[in-house]
Amino acid sequence: MKRERIVSRTLMGGITVSGTFMLAGFLLYAFQPAWHDVPIPAASWDLLRGLPAASAAGNPFLYLYAGILLLMATPIVRIMITAWTFWKEGDMRYVWISLIVLTVIGISIGFSVVH
Amino acid sequence: MSPLLFLLVVLSGVVTGVLGALLGIGGGVFLIPVLVLGFGLPMHEAVAASVVTIIATSSATASVYVDKGISNIRLGMSLEVMTTIGAVLGGLTANYLPGDVLQRIFAFFLLIMGLLMWNKTRKAGEAQIAYNPQARIHGQFFDEAEKREVHYSVRRLPTAMLASTVAGNLSGLLGIGGGLVKVPIMNLVSGVPIKAATATSNFMIGVTGVASAFIYFSYGHVNPLYTAAAVLGVLGGSRLGTLIGTKVRSKTIILIFIVLIFLVAIRMFAG
Numbered sequence: 001m002k003r004e005r006i007v008s009r010t011l012m013g014g015i016t017v018s019g020t021f022m023l024a025g026f027l028l029y030a031f032q033p034a035w036h037d038v039p040i041p042a043a044s045w046d047l048l049r050g051l052p053a054a055s056a057a058g059n060p061f062l063y064l065y066a067g068i069l070l071l072m073a074t075p076i077v078r079i080m081i082t083a084w085t086f087w088k089e090g091d092m093r094y095v096w097i098s099l100i101v102l103t104v105i106g107i108s109i110g111f112s113v114v115h
Numbered sequence: 116m117s118p119l120l121f122l123l124v125v126l127s128g129v130v131t132g133v134l135g136a137l138l139g140i141g142g143g144v145f146l147i148p149v150l151v152l153g154f155g156l157p158m159h160e161a162v163a164a165s166v167v168t169i170i171a172t173s174s175a176t177a178s179v180y181v182d183k184g185i186s187n188i189r190l191g192m193s194l195e196v197m198t199t200i201g202a203v204l205g206g207l208t209a210n211y212l213p214g215d216v217l218q219r220i221f222a223f224f225l226l227i228m229g230l231l232m233w234n235k236t237r238k239a240g241e242a243q244i245a246y247n248p249q250a251r252i253h254g255q256f257f258d259e260a261e262k263r264e265v266h267y268s269v270r271r272l273p274t275a276m277l278a279s280t281v282a283g284n285l286s287g288l289l290g291i292g293g294g295l296v297k298v299p300i301m302n303l304v305s306g307v308p309i310k311a312a313t314a315t316s317n318f319m320i321g322v323t324g325v326a327s328a329f330i331y332f333s334y335g336h337v338n339p340l341y342t343a344a345a346v347l348g349v350l351g352g353s354r355l356g357t358l359i360g361t362k363v364r365s366k367t368i369i370l371i372f373i374v375l376i377f378l379v380a381i382r383m384f385a386g
Binding site (some may be wrong): 003004005007008009011012014018019022023025026029030031036042043044046061064065067068069072073074075076078079082094096099100101104105107108109111112113115 | 116117118121170171173174175177179180181182184186188189192193195196199200203206207234321322323325326327328329330332333334335336337338339340342343344346347350
C-alpha cells in the first residue's frame with residue numbers, strides 16, 4: 001500500500017479509537033452522577049496503573065485520560081509507520097530523520113514520567 | 116461539570132474547528148481565550164487543552180491531505196526535527212512561568228497575529244514556485260482548483276528548519292499550532308506552493324503538539340473534561356468548516372476575526 005494511504009489510515013484510526021474512549025468517558029460521567037462531585041484526578045502516569053480495576057468500576061476520568069493519551073500517541077505511531085515505509089524504500093536518510101524526531105518526543109515522554 | 120457546561124465547551128470547540136477550517140488557522144487562537152475568559156480555566160490548563168485539540172485537528176485534516184498527496188512528508192519530517200525541539204523547550208518554559216505572565220505573552224502574540232492577518236488582507240503575495248531537479252526534496256500534487264499538476268522544489272531547507280524552531284517554540288509555549296509561522300516559512304523561504312505548505316503544516320502540527328503535550332501532562336495541567344469536550348467539538352467543527360467553506364466569503368470573516376482578536380488581546384492583557 002502507498003505510504004500516503006498507510007499514514008492517512010493511521011491518523012484516522014487513532015482519532016476514531018481515542019474519540020471512542022472520550023465519548024465513553026463522557027457517557028459514564030453523564031449517567032453516573034456520583035462522579036460529578038468527585039475531584040478530577042490530576043494527570044499522572046500513575047493513573048494507568050489503576051486502569052484495569054478502574055475500568056471495571058466505570059471510572060469516567062480514566063476513560064477520558066485514556067482517550068487523550070491515545071490521541072497523543074497517534075502522531076507518534078504515524079512517525080513510526082513513516083520511518084518503516086522509508087526503510088522499506090531504502091531511504092535511510094529519512095529513517096534517521098524520523099528516528100531523531102522520535103528521540104526528541106521520547107525525551108519529552110521521559111521527562112513527563114520522571115517529573 | 117454540568118451537562119450545560121459540557122455542551123458549551125463542545126460548542127466552543129465546534130466554533131474553533133469551523134474558524135480554523137475557514138481561516139486556515141489553528142484553534143488555540145480562539146479556544147484559549149474562550150476557555151480562560153469564558154470558562155475561567157487557568158491559563159496552563161487552557162494551553163494544555165489547546166495543544167491536545169491541535170493534535171486532533173492535525174490528525175483529522177492531515178489524513179485527507181496526505182491521502183491526496185498534497186502534504187510533503189519528507190519536508191514535514193525534516194522540519195519536525197526542529198519544531199519538536201522548539202516545542203519541548205516551549206513547553207518547559209511555559210510551565211515555569213506564572214499563569215498571568217503566560218496570559219500576557221499570549222495577548223501580545225494575538226496582537227502580532229492580528230496585525231499580520233490585517234496586512235495579509237491588504238496585499239496578496241505568494242512566493243515564486245520553481246522546479247529544480249537537483250534539489251534534495253521535491254513535491255508534486257494535483258491542484259483541484261486550477262486543474263493542473265504542480266511541481267516544485269524545496270530550497271533553503273536549513274533556513275526553514277531554523278525558523279521552524281521558533282514555530283515549535285511558540286506552539287509549546289502558547290498552545291497554538293504554529294501554522295501562522297510555518298506556512299509563510301515554507302512558502303516564502305522554501306518556495307513551497309501555499310496549498311502544499313498549508314497541507315504540510317497541518318501534517319506537522321500534530322507532532323509538534325505531542326512534543327509539548329507530554330510536558331503539560333506531567334505538570335498535571337491536562338483537565339480531562341475540558342480537554343476531551345474541546346477535542347470532540349473541534350473534530351466536528353473542522354468537518355463542518357470544510358463543508359461551509361465554499362459558501363462563505365472568507366474576507367468578511369477574516370475582518371471580523373481580526374477585530375475580535377484585538378479586543379480579546381486587550382482583555383487578556385488586562386488580566
